[in-house]
Amino acid sequence: MARHSAFIGSIIVAVFVAHSGPLGGAGSSISGTVKVTGLASNADAVVYVQQAPGTFAPSAKPVEMDQKLYQFIPRVLPILAGTTVKFLNSDPTPHNVFSPDNEKYNLGTWPQGQTKDYVFSKCAKPPCVYTQLCRVHPEMEGYVVVLQNPFFAVTNKDGRYDIENVPPGSYQLAVWHAKAKAQPKAVTVDAGKPATVDLVLAR
Numbered sequence: 001m002a003r004h005s006a007f008i009g010s011i012i013v014a015v016f017v018a019h020s021g022p023l024g025g026a027g028s029s030i031s032g033t034v035k036v037t038g039l040a041s042n043a044d045a046v047v048y049v050q051q052a053p054g055t056f057a058p059s060a061k062p063v064e065m066d067q068k069l070y071q072f073i074p075r076v077l078p079i080l081a082g083t084t085v086k087f088l089n090s091d092p093t094p095h096n097v098f099s100p101d102n103e104k105y106n107l108g109t110w111p112q113g114q115t116k117d118y119v120f121s122k123c124a125k126p127p128c129v130y131t132q133l134c135r136v137h138p139e140m141e142g143y144v145v146v147l148q149n150p151f152f153a154v155t156n157k158d159g160r161y162d163i164e165n166v167p168p169g170s171y172q173l174a175v176w177h178a179k180a181k182a183q184p185k186a187v188t189v190d191a192g193k194p195a196t197v198d199l200v201l202a203r
Ligand SMILES: [Cu+2]
Pocket: 067, 070, 094, 095, 096, 134, 135, 136, 137, 140
């Protein structure tokens, strides 16, 4: 009887393994390095699939942008169109959040520990870049980058990025940076085969 159960168990495991393959929708990663010519840091570049087939529903859970130590954290926040961003103030001084870009908004000024939500649903033609500013502290600057699909990543200080679970297909891989530019690059993603794309940005 025990042997019989083990046999049934192994069949169930085999079925699950088969479904975690391409049929289950699993894709491959696109990763690589971004070099920003003329800047000390290669951080805060958004690498993204320009256009992916289909429509993508944003998560019901908001993503957060904090104001802490007089900085927007993260400084660069890529999101899927329609996503709600929760703006938090973690400093013991009031901060404001406004953007002069696209449809423009001013969420007001609020004290430590409080938040305000904004839904980024008005970007007709992604990417839409919203500079985040604070009227109280003109030196503060952040960016929300609204994208068509969830296949994006932000580079770390070494310029590394890693976009996971991209469905197999041919894409244009684009990059956005506050101070530098590069042309998109073509990339083909094959099932189960990670793709590597390195990008060099110039100011
Ligand atoms: Cu401020």
